[in-house]
Amino acid sequence: QVQLVESGGGSVEAGGSLRLSCVASGHTASKYCMAWFRQVPGKKREGVFATNIGDDIERYMVNYPDSVKGRFTISRDNTKNTIYLQMNSLKPEDTAMYYCAADLDPYCTVSLRTDPYNYWGQGTQVTVSP
Numbered sequence: 001q002v003q004l005v006e007s008g009g010g011s012v013e014a015g016g017s018l019r020l021s022c023v024a025s026g027h028t029a030s031k032y033c034m035a036w037f038r039q040v041p042g043k044k045r046e047g048v049f050a051t052n053i054g055d056d057i058e059r060y061m062v063n064y065p066d067s068v069k070g071r072f073t074i075s076r077d078n079t080k081n082t083i084y085l086q087m088n089s090l091k092p093e094d095t096a097m098y099y100c101a102a103d104l105d106p107y108c109t110v111s112l113r114t115d116p117y118n119y120w121g122q123g124t125q126v127t128v129s130p
Contacts, residue, residue: 002026002119004100009124012090018126020085022100024119027081030056033108034083035117036074038096038126045099047112049074049085056106063110090128097123 008020024034031054039045050063053076062074071089076082087094101117108116 004121006100006121006124009126011127017088024081029104030054033103036085037099040096050110061110092128099123
């Protein structure tokens with residue numbers, strides 16, 4: 001059974017940094033996509049950063065919205081099936097529950113939409129105070 005486990009959330013002041021981790025287990029995919037989404041109560045889940053990952057990747061791809069450009073970066077460890085979201089220059093509007101997601105389709109497209117993603121973590125809270 002595929003499981004995604006997030007860690008690294010917390011509370012910081014504006015301008016601070018946090019690093020989120022997500023470990024995927026229970027699958028045998030050699031190339032797939034993982035992504036971070038965030039959601040605040042009453043709003044739609046928003047794609048924050050997506051990447052492909054796996055030993056059989058020919059070319060790494062990433063996708064992210066303008067709202068995080070220059071502040072958030074993603075890295076991956078294929079040996080650990082783990083992605084990391086480094087969040088710098090955090091703003092109060094980054095406050096949300098952050099979810100990790102996986103799309104095990106080998107032809108995944110690093111989408112920022114929720115529908116391609118079949119597996120989701122439980123979420124980790126990020127709170128940024130002014």
